[in-house]
Amino acid sequence: MAALALLLSAAAAAALGDGSAIVLEFTEREIARIRQHSPIPPAPDDPTNRVQSDPAAARLGQFLFFETRLSSNGRIACATCHDPRTGWSDGKRIAEGIRALDRHTLSVRNAAFSRWLFWDGRADSLWAQAIQPIEHPLEMGSSRAATARLVAGDLRIRDAYSALFGPPGDPGDPREADRVAANVGKAIAAYERLLVSRPAPFDAFVEGLSDRDPAKLAAISPQARRGLKLFVGKADCRRCHLGPLFTDGEFHDTGVRPLSGGTPSDPARMSGAEALLEDPFNARGRFSDDPGGERARRLSFLSVRSEDWGRFKTPSLRDVASSPPYMHQGQLATLRDVVRFYATREGALPPGHHGETVLRPIPLSDIEMDDLVAFLESLTGPEPEPSLARRPSSP
Amino acid sequence: MSTLTRTLGAASVAIVVLLGGGCAAERARPATAPAPAAPAADGGSSGIESGEGTYFVSFTTRPDPIPVNAEFEIEAVVLDAKTRTRPAEDVDLAVDAGMPEHGHGMNVVPRVERLAGGRFRAVGLVFHMPGRWELAFDVTRGAVTERAQTLVEID
Numbered sequence: 001m002a003a004l005a006l007l008l009s010a011a012a013a014a015a016l017g018d019g020s021a022i023v024l025e026f027t028e029r030e031i032a033r034i035r036q037h038s039p040i041p042p043a044p045d046d047p048t049n050r051v052q053s054d055p056a057a058a059r060l061g062q063f064l065f066f067e068t069r070l071s072s073n074g075r076i077a078c079a080t081c082h083d084p085r086t087g088w089s090d091g092k093r094i095a096e097g098i099r100a101l102d103r104h105t106l107s108v109r110n111a112a113f114s115r116w117l118f119w120d121g122r123a124d125s126l127w128a129q130a131i132q133p134i135e136h137p138l139e140m141g142s143s144r145a146a147t148a149r150l151v152a153g154d155l156r157i158r159d160a161y162s163a164l165f166g167p168p169g170d171p172g173d174p175r176e177a178d179r180v181a182a183n184v185g186k187a188i189a190a191y192e193r194l195l196v197s198r199p200a201p202f203d204a205f206v207e208g209l210s211d212r213d214p215a216k217l218a219a220i221s222p223q224a225r226r227g228l229k230l231f232v233g234k235a236d237c238r239r240c241h242l243g244p245l246f247t248d249g250e251f252h253d254t255g256v257r258p259l260s261g262g263t264p265s266d267p268a269r270m271s272g273a274e275a276l277l278e279d280p281f282n283a284r285g286r287f288s289d290d291p292g293g294e295r296a297r298r299l300s301f302l303s304v305r306s307e308d309w310g311r312f313k314t315p316s317l318r319d320v321a322s323s324p325p326y327m328h329q330g331q332l333a334t335l336r337d338v339v340r341f342y343a344t345r346e347g348a349l350p351p352g353h354h355g356e357t358v359l360r361p362i363p364l365s366d367i368e369m370d371d372l373v374a375f376l377e378s379l380t381g382p383e384p385e386p387s388l389a390r391r392p393s394s395p
Numbered sequence: 396m397s398t399l400t401r402t403l404g405a406a407s408v409a410i411v412v413l414l415g416g417g418c419a420a421e422r423a424r425p426a427t428a429p430a431p432a433a434p435a436a437d438g439g440s441s442g443i444e445s446g447e448g449t450y451f452v453s454f455t456t457r458p459d460p461i462p463v464n465a466e467f468e469i470e471a472v473v474l475d476a477k478t479r480t481r482p483a484e485d486v487d488l489a490v491d492a493g494m495p496e497h498g499h500g501m502n503v504v505p506r507v508e509r510l511a512g513g514r515f516r517a518v519g520l521v522f523h524m525p526g527r528w529e530l531a532f533d534v535t536r537g538a539v540t541e542r543a544q545t546l547v548e549i550d
Contacts, residue, residue: 242463242525250502250523356499
Protein backbone atom coordinates (compact mmCIF):
# COMPACT_ATOMS: atom_id res chain seq x y z
CA MET A 1 0.00 0.00 0.00
CA ALA A 2 2.80 2.33 0.86
CA ALA A 3 4.27 1.82 -2.57
CA LEU A 4 0.89 2.53 -4.18
CA ALA A 5 0.47 5.71 -2.16
CA LEU A 6 3.88 6.84 -3.24
CA LEU A 7 3.02 6.13 -6.84
CA LEU A 8 -0.23 8.10 -6.59
CA SER A 9 1.56 10.97 -4.94
CA ALA A 10 4.11 11.01 -7.71
CA ALA A 11 1.31 10.98 -10.27
CA ALA A 12 -0.33 13.94 -8.55
CA ALA A 13 2.94 15.81 -8.52
CA ALA A 14 3.42 15.04 -12.18
CA ALA A 15 -0.08 16.30 -12.85
CA LEU A 16 0.78 19.55 -11.19
CA GLY A 17 4.09 19.55 -12.97
CA ASP A 18 2.47 20.77 -16.18
CA GLY A 19 2.22 24.17 -14.57
CA SER A 20 -1.55 24.19 -14.22
CA ALA A 21 -1.39 24.90 -10.52
CA ILE A 22 0.67 28.00 -11.12
CA VAL A 23 -1.57 29.22 -13.92
CA LEU A 24 -4.58 28.73 -11.68
CA GLU A 25 -3.14 31.19 -9.19
CA PHE A 26 -4.32 33.89 -11.57
CA THR A 27 -7.77 34.82 -12.80
CA GLU A 28 -8.47 35.18 -16.51
CA ARG A 29 -8.60 38.94 -16.11
CA GLU A 30 -5.25 38.97 -14.34
CA ILE A 31 -3.71 36.86 -17.07
CA ALA A 32 -5.10 39.17 -19.73
CA ARG A 33 -3.53 42.11 -17.92
CA ILE A 34 -0.24 40.28 -17.41
CA ARG A 35 -0.02 39.54 -21.12
CA GLN A 36 -0.14 43.26 -21.84
CA HIS A 37 3.33 43.50 -20.30
CA SER A 38 5.19 41.01 -22.48
CA PRO A 39 6.96 40.40 -24.81
CA ILE A 40 9.15 43.43 -25.39
CA PRO A 41 8.40 44.71 -28.89
CA PRO A 42 10.97 46.20 -31.24
CA ALA A 43 11.67 49.87 -30.59
CA PRO A 44 9.22 52.07 -32.48
CA ASP A 45 10.25 53.44 -35.81
CA ASP A 46 11.54 57.02 -35.89
CA PRO A 47 11.30 58.39 -39.42
CA THR A 48 12.59 61.75 -38.21
CA ASN A 49 16.02 60.11 -38.15
CA ARG A 50 16.88 58.62 -41.53
CA VAL A 51 19.99 56.88 -40.14
CA GLN A 52 18.18 55.35 -37.18
CA SER A 53 18.88 51.79 -38.34
CA ASP A 54 22.19 52.34 -40.10
CA PRO A 55 24.96 50.26 -38.45
CA ALA A 56 27.57 52.81 -39.51
CA ALA A 57 25.58 55.54 -37.78
CA ALA A 58 25.26 53.39 -34.67
CA ARG A 59 29.01 52.83 -34.61
CA LEU A 60 29.73 56.53 -34.95
CA GLY A 61 27.09 57.20 -32.33
CA GLN A 62 28.62 54.70 -29.95
CA PHE A 63 32.03 56.27 -30.45
CA LEU A 64 30.58 59.69 -29.70
CA PHE A 65 28.60 58.38 -26.70
CA PHE A 66 31.91 57.60 -25.01
CA GLU A 67 33.66 60.74 -26.36
CA THR A 68 34.73 63.13 -23.59
CA ARG A 69 35.82 65.78 -26.11
CA LEU A 70 32.15 66.60 -26.58
CA SER A 71 32.32 68.36 -23.20
CA SER A 72 33.84 71.74 -22.49
CA ASN A 73 36.31 70.36 -19.94
CA GLY A 74 37.18 67.24 -21.93
CA ARG A 75 36.25 64.96 -19.07
CA ILE A 76 32.56 64.20 -19.51
CA ALA A 77 30.92 61.94 -22.06
CA CYS A 78 27.34 60.78 -22.37
CA ALA A 79 28.57 57.55 -20.77
CA THR A 80 29.80 59.43 -17.71
CA CYS A 81 26.26 59.78 -16.45
CA HIS A 82 24.76 56.95 -18.51
CA ASP A 83 27.24 54.36 -17.32
CA PRO A 84 26.66 50.79 -18.53
CA ARG A 85 27.97 49.55 -15.18
CA THR A 86 25.17 51.25 -13.26
CA GLY A 87 22.19 50.44 -15.41
CA TRP A 88 23.00 53.17 -17.97
CA SER A 89 22.48 55.73 -15.23
CA ASP A 90 24.97 56.92 -12.62
CA GLY A 91 23.83 55.51 -9.31
CA LYS A 92 23.69 59.02 -7.84
CA ARG A 93 20.72 60.87 -6.50
CA ILE A 94 21.40 63.97 -8.55
CA ALA A 95 23.22 64.04 -11.85
CA GLU A 96 26.68 65.60 -11.91
CA GLY A 97 28.08 66.93 -15.12
CA ILE A 98 30.27 69.98 -15.26
CA ARG A 99 28.40 70.84 -12.08
CA ALA A 100 25.54 69.30 -10.13
CA LEU A 101 22.12 69.41 -11.72
CA ASP A 102 18.76 69.22 -9.99
CA ARG A 103 17.35 65.95 -11.28
CA HIS A 104 18.32 62.30 -11.18
CA THR A 105 19.87 60.75 -14.30
CA LEU A 106 17.37 58.70 -16.23
CA SER A 107 18.69 55.48 -17.72
CA VAL A 108 19.07 55.58 -21.50
CA ARG A 109 18.14 51.92 -21.71
CA ASN A 110 14.81 51.70 -23.54
CA ALA A 111 14.82 55.44 -24.20
CA ALA A 112 14.05 54.54 -27.81
CA PHE A 113 10.55 53.59 -26.70
CA SER A 114 9.86 57.01 -25.21
CA ARG A 115 7.19 59.21 -26.70
CA TRP A 116 8.75 62.13 -24.84
CA LEU A 117 12.31 62.31 -23.55
CA PHE A 118 13.74 63.68 -20.29
CA TRP A 119 11.88 63.83 -16.99
CA ASP A 120 9.93 66.80 -18.37
CA GLY A 121 9.47 65.53 -21.91
CA ARG A 122 11.23 68.47 -23.53
CA ALA A 123 12.41 66.38 -26.50
CA ASP A 124 10.38 64.16 -28.79
CA SER A 125 13.07 61.96 -30.30
CA LEU A 126 16.23 60.24 -29.19
CA TRP A 127 18.32 62.42 -31.48
CA ALA A 128 16.81 65.68 -30.30
CA GLN A 129 17.40 64.52 -26.73
CA ALA A 130 21.06 63.69 -27.38
CA ILE A 131 21.86 67.23 -28.48
CA GLN A 132 20.76 68.95 -25.28
CA PRO A 133 23.19 67.57 -22.67
CA ILE A 134 26.14 68.45 -24.89
CA GLU A 135 25.33 72.14 -24.73
CA HIS A 136 23.71 72.26 -21.30
CA PRO A 137 25.98 74.43 -19.09
CA LEU A 138 25.72 72.06 -16.13
CA GLU A 139 26.04 68.82 -18.07
CA MET A 140 28.72 68.84 -20.77
CA GLY A 141 28.95 72.61 -21.13
CA SER A 142 29.89 72.59 -24.80
CA SER A 143 28.22 74.13 -27.82
CA ARG A 144 27.03 73.27 -31.29
CA ALA A 145 29.96 75.20 -32.74
CA ALA A 146 32.46 73.23 -30.62
CA THR A 147 30.75 70.00 -31.64
CA ALA A 148 31.03 71.00 -35.28
CA ARG A 149 34.74 71.81 -34.79
CA LEU A 150 35.34 68.38 -33.27
CA VAL A 151 33.58 66.65 -36.15
CA ALA A 152 35.43 68.69 -38.76
CA GLY A 153 38.77 68.47 -37.01
CA ASP A 154 39.09 64.83 -36.04
CA LEU A 155 39.87 62.94 -39.24
CA ARG A 156 38.36 59.64 -38.12
CA ILE A 157 35.14 61.24 -36.92
CA ARG A 158 35.05 63.44 -40.00
CA ASP A 159 35.33 60.46 -42.33
CA ALA A 160 32.62 58.48 -40.57
CA TYR A 161 30.39 61.54 -40.40
CA SER A 162 30.94 62.42 -44.08
CA ALA A 163 30.02 58.92 -45.21
CA LEU A 164 26.66 59.29 -43.50
CA PHE A 165 25.77 62.95 -43.83
CA GLY A 166 28.16 64.46 -46.36
CA PRO A 167 31.20 66.52 -45.42
CA PRO A 168 30.80 68.92 -42.53
CA GLY A 169 30.86 72.58 -43.52
CA ASP A 170 32.28 75.62 -41.78
CA PRO A 171 31.94 75.11 -38.02
CA GLY A 172 31.76 78.86 -37.63
CA ASP A 173 28.53 79.01 -39.58
CA PRO A 174 25.69 78.73 -37.02
CA ARG A 175 23.42 76.99 -39.50
CA GLU A 176 26.09 74.42 -40.21
CA ALA A 177 26.76 73.99 -36.50
CA ASP A 178 23.03 73.29 -36.04
CA ARG A 179 23.13 70.74 -38.85
CA VAL A 180 26.15 68.96 -37.41
CA ALA A 181 24.58 68.94 -33.95
CA ALA A 182 21.43 67.35 -35.37
CA ASN A 183 23.46 64.72 -37.20
CA VAL A 184 25.59 63.96 -34.16
CA GLY A 185 22.34 63.49 -32.28
CA LYS A 186 21.03 61.17 -34.97
CA ALA A 187 24.18 59.03 -34.85
CA ILE A 188 24.00 58.78 -31.07
CA ALA A 189 20.32 57.90 -31.38
CA ALA A 190 21.13 55.10 -33.82
CA TYR A 191 23.39 53.65 -31.12
CA GLU A 192 20.97 54.21 -28.26
CA ARG A 193 18.25 52.38 -30.17
CA LEU A 194 20.32 49.25 -29.54
CA LEU A 195 20.22 49.74 -25.78
CA VAL A 196 17.00 47.93 -25.08
CA SER A 197 16.06 45.50 -22.39
CA ARG A 198 16.39 41.84 -23.14
CA PRO A 199 13.81 39.28 -22.06
CA ALA A 200 13.67 38.89 -18.29
CA PRO A 201 12.51 35.96 -16.15
CA PHE A 202 9.10 37.63 -16.14
CA ASP A 203 8.88 37.28 -19.92
CA ALA A 204 9.64 33.57 -19.70
CA PHE A 205 6.89 33.29 -17.09
CA VAL A 206 4.38 35.01 -19.38
CA GLU A 207 5.26 32.58 -22.15
CA GLY A 208 4.66 29.82 -19.63
CA LEU A 209 1.16 31.12 -18.97
CA SER A 210 0.41 30.29 -22.59
CA ASP A 211 2.28 27.04 -23.18
CA ARG A 212 2.27 25.86 -19.55
CA ASP A 213 5.90 24.90 -19.77
CA PRO A 214 6.86 24.18 -16.13
CA ALA A 215 10.38 25.49 -16.63
CA LYS A 216 9.08 28.83 -17.88
CA LEU A 217 6.51 29.06 -15.13
CA ALA A 218 9.28 28.48 -12.63
CA ALA A 219 11.28 31.39 -14.05
CA ILE A 220 9.99 33.66 -11.31
CA SER A 221 9.66 32.74 -7.66
CA PRO A 222 6.39 32.18 -5.82
CA GLN A 223 7.06 35.45 -4.04
CA ALA A 224 7.42 37.27 -7.37
CA ARG A 225 4.19 35.67 -8.59
CA ARG A 226 2.40 37.03 -5.56
CA GLY A 227 3.90 40.40 -6.31
CA LEU A 228 2.75 40.19 -9.91
CA LYS A 229 -0.76 39.44 -8.77
CA LEU A 230 -0.66 42.56 -6.62
CA PHE A 231 0.85 44.61 -9.45
CA VAL A 232 -2.07 43.95 -11.79
CA GLY A 233 -4.63 43.85 -8.99
CA LYS A 234 -4.82 45.34 -5.54
CA ALA A 235 -1.78 47.59 -5.85
CA ASP A 236 -2.89 48.72 -9.32
CA CYS A 237 0.63 49.74 -10.34
CA ARG A 238 -0.36 49.20 -13.96
CA ARG A 239 -2.42 52.35 -13.82
CA CYS A 240 0.74 54.24 -14.84
CA HIS A 241 3.24 51.43 -15.44
CA LEU A 242 1.56 50.10 -18.57
CA GLY A 243 2.51 47.79 -21.36
CA PRO A 244 5.71 45.88 -22.13
CA LEU A 245 7.89 48.76 -20.99
CA PHE A 246 5.88 49.24 -17.82
CA THR A 247 5.30 52.94 -18.42
CA ASP A 248 2.65 55.11 -19.95
CA GLY A 249 5.40 57.47 -21.08
CA GLU A 250 3.35 60.32 -19.65
CA PHE A 251 3.69 62.68 -16.69
CA HIS A 252 2.44 62.52 -13.13
CA ASP A 253 2.92 64.20 -9.80
CA THR A 254 3.88 61.44 -7.40
CA GLY A 255 3.90 63.76 -4.42
CA VAL A 256 7.47 62.90 -3.53
CA ARG A 257 9.08 65.78 -1.68
CA PRO A 258 12.02 67.64 -3.19
CA LEU A 259 15.43 66.74 -1.83
CA SER A 260 15.91 70.27 -0.61
CA GLY A 261 12.73 70.08 1.44
CA GLY A 262 10.05 72.72 1.26
CA THR A 263 7.63 72.97 -1.58
CA PRO A 264 8.42 71.83 -5.12
CA SER A 265 9.82 74.44 -7.45
CA ASP A 266 10.44 72.38 -10.58
CA PRO A 267 7.75 73.06 -13.19
CA ALA A 268 8.65 69.77 -14.91
CA ARG A 269 6.19 68.90 -17.68
CA MET A 270 4.70 72.36 -17.87
CA SER A 271 8.01 73.90 -18.92
CA GLY A 272 9.01 70.75 -20.78
CA ALA A 273 6.03 70.98 -23.11
CA GLU A 274 6.78 74.62 -23.80
CA ALA A 275 10.45 73.90 -24.51
CA LEU A 276 9.53 71.03 -26.80
CA LEU A 277 7.16 73.11 -28.89
CA GLU A 278 9.91 75.71 -29.34
CA ASP A 279 12.75 73.24 -29.90
CA PRO A 280 14.25 73.72 -33.38
CA PHE A 281 15.19 70.04 -33.30
CA ASN A 282 11.69 68.74 -32.70
CA ALA A 283 9.95 66.38 -35.09
CA ARG A 284 8.45 69.15 -37.19
CA GLY A 285 11.59 71.27 -37.31
CA ARG A 286 13.86 71.77 -40.29
CA PHE A 287 16.35 69.15 -39.11
CA SER A 288 13.73 66.43 -38.93
CA ASP A 289 13.80 63.87 -41.72
CA ASP A 290 10.02 63.56 -41.53
CA PRO A 291 8.69 67.02 -40.67
CA GLY A 292 5.23 66.22 -41.96
CA GLY A 293 4.98 62.78 -40.43
CA GLU A 294 3.22 61.21 -37.49
CA ARG A 295 5.66 62.44 -34.86
CA ALA A 296 5.31 65.98 -36.12
CA ARG A 297 1.55 65.61 -36.17
CA ARG A 298 1.61 64.42 -32.57
CA LEU A 299 3.04 67.75 -31.53
CA SER A 300 -0.02 69.50 -32.85
CA PHE A 301 -2.09 67.94 -30.05
CA LEU A 302 0.26 69.06 -27.32
CA SER A 303 -0.41 72.13 -25.21
CA VAL A 304 1.24 73.94 -22.33
CA ARG A 305 -1.04 73.53 -19.32
CA SER A 306 -0.77 74.71 -15.75
CA GLU A 307 -1.98 71.36 -14.47
CA ASP A 308 1.22 69.82 -15.81
CA TRP A 309 3.28 71.82 -13.35
CA GLY A 310 5.40 69.46 -11.23
CA ARG A 311 4.56 66.35 -13.23
CA PHE A 312 7.45 64.07 -14.16
CA LYS A 313 7.64 61.23 -16.64
CA THR A 314 6.78 57.72 -15.56
CA PRO A 315 10.00 55.68 -15.82
CA SER A 316 10.07 52.19 -17.26
CA LEU A 317 10.27 49.36 -14.77
CA ARG A 318 12.26 47.13 -17.11
CA ASP A 319 15.58 46.35 -15.39
CA VAL A 320 14.55 48.79 -12.69
CA ALA A 321 16.46 46.91 -10.00
CA SER A 322 19.74 47.72 -11.73
CA SER A 323 19.50 51.49 -11.55
CA PRO A 324 18.84 52.83 -8.05
CA PRO A 325 18.12 55.31 -6.59
CA TYR A 326 14.62 56.20 -7.70
CA MET A 327 12.30 59.13 -8.41
CA HIS A 328 13.19 62.34 -10.20
CA GLN A 329 15.71 63.42 -7.60
CA GLY A 330 16.73 59.97 -6.46
CA GLN A 331 14.82 60.62 -3.26
CA LEU A 332 14.20 56.93 -2.58
CA ALA A 333 17.18 54.60 -2.26
CA THR A 334 15.61 51.20 -2.82
CA LEU A 335 12.69 49.57 -4.56
CA ARG A 336 11.35 48.71 -1.13
CA ASP A 337 11.33 52.41 -0.28
CA VAL A 338 9.44 53.16 -3.50
CA VAL A 339 6.82 50.49 -2.89
CA ARG A 340 6.39 51.65 0.67
CA PHE A 341 6.04 55.27 -0.44
CA TYR A 342 3.28 54.43 -2.89
CA ALA A 343 1.55 52.06 -0.48
CA THR A 344 1.51 54.28 2.56
CA ARG A 345 1.88 57.75 0.97
CA GLU A 346 3.81 58.64 4.11
CA GLY A 347 5.73 61.83 3.54
CA ALA A 348 3.91 62.59 0.30
CA LEU A 349 2.96 66.12 -0.55
CA PRO A 350 -0.74 66.81 -0.83
CA PRO A 351 -1.98 67.24 -4.39
CA GLY A 352 -2.01 70.79 -5.64
CA HIS A 353 -5.16 72.53 -6.73
CA HIS A 354 -4.79 70.98 -10.18
CA GLY A 355 -3.44 67.75 -8.75
CA GLU A 356 -4.63 64.41 -10.01
CA THR A 357 -5.68 61.91 -7.39
CA VAL A 358 -4.44 58.71 -8.96
CA LEU A 359 -2.33 57.86 -5.95
CA ARG A 360 -4.05 56.91 -2.75
CA PRO A 361 -2.83 54.75 0.16
CA ILE A 362 -2.99 51.04 -0.56
CA PRO A 363 -3.29 48.68 2.40
CA LEU A 364 -0.29 46.44 1.78
CA SER A 365 1.35 44.34 4.47
CA ASP A 366 5.12 44.19 4.82
CA ILE A 367 5.02 40.78 3.20
CA GLU A 368 3.04 42.13 0.27
CA MET A 369 5.51 44.96 -0.18
CA ASP A 370 8.32 42.43 -0.26
CA ASP A 371 6.35 40.43 -2.81
CA LEU A 372 6.05 43.46 -5.06
CA VAL A 373 9.77 44.08 -4.82
CA ALA A 374 10.42 40.45 -5.76
CA PHE A 375 8.25 40.91 -8.82
CA LEU A 376 10.04 44.11 -9.81
CA GLU A 377 13.34 42.26 -9.52
CA SER A 378 12.02 39.63 -11.93
CA LEU A 379 11.98 42.32 -14.62
CA THR A 380 15.76 42.29 -14.77
CA GLY A 381 17.10 40.71 -17.93
CA PRO A 382 20.62 40.17 -19.23
CA GLU A 383 22.65 43.26 -19.97
CA PRO A 384 22.92 44.41 -23.58
CA GLU A 385 25.74 42.90 -25.62
CA PRO A 386 29.11 43.70 -23.97
CA SER A 387 30.32 45.19 -27.25
CA LEU A 388 27.73 47.94 -26.80
CA ALA A 389 29.00 48.86 -23.36
CA ARG A 390 32.38 50.24 -24.36
CA ARG A 391 33.93 52.73 -26.69
CA PRO A 392 34.63 51.17 -30.08
CA SER A 393 38.17 51.38 -31.39
CA SER A 394 37.12 53.69 -34.18
CA PRO A 395 34.08 55.65 -35.26
CA MET B 396 -12.06 68.75 -16.85
CA SER B 397 -14.17 70.38 -14.18
CA THR B 398 -17.00 70.83 -16.62
CA LEU B 399 -16.92 67.16 -17.35
CA THR B 400 -18.29 66.43 -13.95
CA ARG B 401 -21.36 68.55 -14.39
CA THR B 402 -23.71 65.98 -15.69
CA LEU B 403 -23.71 62.53 -16.96
CA GLY B 404 -26.14 63.51 -19.60
CA ALA B 405 -28.57 61.03 -20.94
CA ALA B 406 -25.95 58.40 -21.19
CA SER B 407 -27.71 56.06 -23.43
CA VAL B 408 -24.56 55.00 -24.86
CA ALA B 409 -23.08 52.64 -27.13
CA ILE B 410 -19.72 52.65 -28.59
CA VAL B 411 -20.28 51.26 -31.97
CA VAL B 412 -17.91 49.60 -34.24
CA LEU B 413 -18.01 51.23 -37.44
CA LEU B 414 -14.84 52.18 -38.93
CA GLY B 415 -13.21 48.84 -38.61
CA GLY B 416 -9.53 48.63 -38.01
CA GLY B 417 -7.55 46.49 -35.66
CA CYS B 418 -6.82 47.19 -32.07
CA ALA B 419 -4.35 46.41 -29.36
CA ALA B 420 -4.90 43.75 -26.78
CA GLU B 421 -6.30 46.33 -24.44
CA ARG B 422 -9.99 46.80 -25.00
CA ALA B 423 -12.51 49.39 -24.05
CA ARG B 424 -16.13 48.86 -23.22
CA PRO B 425 -18.92 51.04 -21.96
CA ALA B 426 -18.58 51.40 -18.21
CA THR B 427 -22.26 51.66 -17.63
CA ALA B 428 -24.76 49.17 -18.86
CA PRO B 429 -25.78 50.61 -22.17
CA ALA B 430 -29.23 52.05 -22.01
CA PRO B 431 -31.50 51.14 -24.87
CA ALA B 432 -29.50 51.99 -27.89
CA ALA B 433 -31.13 54.67 -29.90
CA PRO B 434 -30.99 54.27 -33.63
CA ALA B 435 -29.12 56.96 -35.44
CA ALA B 436 -29.24 58.36 -38.91
CA ASP B 437 -27.16 55.67 -40.46
CA GLY B 438 -29.35 53.04 -38.95
CA GLY B 439 -26.40 51.01 -37.76
CA SER B 440 -25.03 53.06 -34.92
CA SER B 441 -26.13 54.35 -31.55
CA GLY B 442 -25.52 57.48 -29.63
CA ILE B 443 -26.12 59.81 -26.74
CA GLU B 444 -28.70 62.50 -26.17
CA SER B 445 -27.43 65.84 -24.92
CA GLY B 446 -28.30 67.05 -21.43
CA GLU B 447 -31.14 69.34 -22.50
CA GLY B 448 -32.44 66.89 -25.04
CA THR B 449 -31.78 69.05 -28.09
CA TYR B 450 -29.23 66.90 -29.83
CA PHE B 451 -28.43 63.27 -30.39
CA VAL B 452 -24.77 62.52 -30.96
CA SER B 453 -23.98 59.34 -32.80
CA PHE B 454 -20.35 58.36 -32.82
CA THR B 455 -17.86 55.70 -33.69
CA THR B 456 -14.25 55.26 -32.69
CA ARG B 457 -11.29 54.11 -34.68
CA PRO B 458 -9.85 51.80 -33.63
CA ASP B 459 -12.71 50.20 -31.83
CA PRO B 460 -12.50 49.38 -28.98
CA ILE B 461 -10.49 52.36 -27.82
CA PRO B 462 -6.90 51.30 -27.11
CA VAL B 463 -5.16 52.34 -23.94
CA ASN B 464 -2.36 54.88 -24.31
CA ALA B 465 -2.55 55.06 -28.09
CA GLU B 466 -4.07 57.61 -30.39
CA PHE B 467 -7.59 57.09 -31.61
CA GLU B 468 -10.18 59.15 -33.41
CA ILE B 469 -13.90 59.62 -33.23
CA GLU B 470 -16.30 60.25 -36.04
CA ALA B 471 -19.56 61.78 -34.89
CA VAL B 472 -22.71 63.21 -36.31
CA VAL B 473 -24.89 65.63 -34.36
CA LEU B 474 -28.55 65.00 -35.08
CA ASP B 475 -31.69 66.81 -34.15
CA ALA B 476 -32.90 64.81 -31.15
CA LYS B 477 -36.51 64.86 -32.26
CA THR B 478 -35.94 63.16 -35.55
CA ARG B 479 -32.61 61.48 -34.90
CA THR B 480 -32.21 61.44 -38.63
CA ARG B 481 -31.66 65.04 -39.63
CA PRO B 482 -28.24 66.58 -38.89
CA ALA B 483 -28.50 69.55 -36.55
CA GLU B 484 -27.76 72.77 -38.37
CA ASP B 485 -25.37 75.54 -37.42
CA VAL B 486 -23.65 73.62 -34.67
CA ASP B 487 -20.06 73.28 -33.64
CA LEU B 488 -18.67 70.29 -31.81
CA ALA B 489 -15.90 69.95 -29.25
CA VAL B 490 -14.72 66.65 -27.81
CA ASP B 491 -12.97 66.15 -24.49
CA ALA B 492 -12.47 63.41 -21.94
CA GLY B 493 -11.20 62.85 -18.44
CA MET B 494 -11.03 60.44 -15.55
CA PRO B 495 -13.40 61.69 -12.87
CA GLU B 496 -11.99 59.36 -10.24
CA HIS B 497 -8.52 60.81 -10.73
CA GLY B 498 -9.29 64.41 -11.49
CA HIS B 499 -7.34 64.57 -14.72
CA GLY B 500 -8.08 64.84 -18.39
CA MET B 501 -6.21 63.78 -21.46
CA ASN B 502 -2.68 65.01 -21.97
CA VAL B 503 -3.54 66.10 -25.47
CA VAL B 504 -5.91 68.58 -27.02
CA PRO B 505 -7.85 66.81 -29.75
CA ARG B 506 -8.76 68.66 -32.89
CA VAL B 507 -12.25 68.47 -34.37
CA GLU B 508 -12.63 68.66 -38.12
CA ARG B 509 -15.92 69.32 -39.85
CA LEU B 510 -16.85 66.79 -42.51
CA ALA B 511 -19.64 66.78 -45.06
CA GLY B 512 -23.22 65.88 -44.11
CA GLY B 513 -23.11 67.26 -40.59
CA ARG B 514 -20.38 64.90 -39.54
CA PHE B 515 -17.32 65.68 -37.47
CA ARG B 516 -14.05 63.91 -36.89
CA ALA B 517 -12.08 64.35 -33.67
CA VAL B 518 -8.43 63.39 -34.03
CA GLY B 519 -5.52 63.11 -31.65
CA LEU B 520 -7.31 61.60 -28.65
CA VAL B 521 -5.31 59.45 -26.25
CA PHE B 522 -6.64 57.73 -23.13
CA HIS B 523 -3.27 57.27 -21.48
CA MET B 524 -4.44 55.29 -18.47
CA PRO B 525 -6.65 52.24 -17.96
CA GLY B 526 -9.80 52.85 -15.99
CA ARG B 527 -13.01 54.82 -16.32
CA TRP B 528 -13.10 57.76 -18.68
CA GLU B 529 -15.84 60.28 -19.28
CA LEU B 530 -16.14 61.19 -22.91
CA ALA B 531 -17.92 64.46 -23.60
CA PHE B 532 -19.33 66.00 -26.75
CA ASP B 533 -20.06 69.69 -26.43
CA VAL B 534 -22.50 70.86 -29.07
CA THR B 535 -22.66 74.61 -29.48
CA ARG B 536 -25.19 76.65 -31.41
CA GLY B 537 -24.73 80.36 -31.07
CA ALA B 538 -23.94 81.03 -27.43
CA VAL B 539 -25.58 77.90 -26.07
CA THR B 540 -23.68 74.67 -25.43
CA GLU B 541 -25.18 71.31 -24.55
CA ARG B 542 -23.14 68.32 -23.53
CA ALA B 543 -23.68 64.69 -24.46
CA GLN B 544 -21.59 62.46 -22.26
CA THR B 545 -20.82 58.86 -21.60
CA LEU B 546 -18.53 56.61 -19.61
CA VAL B 547 -15.97 54.32 -21.15
CA GLU B 548 -13.99 51.68 -19.28
CA ILE B 549 -10.57 50.76 -20.59
CA ASP B 550 -8.60 47.88 -19.15
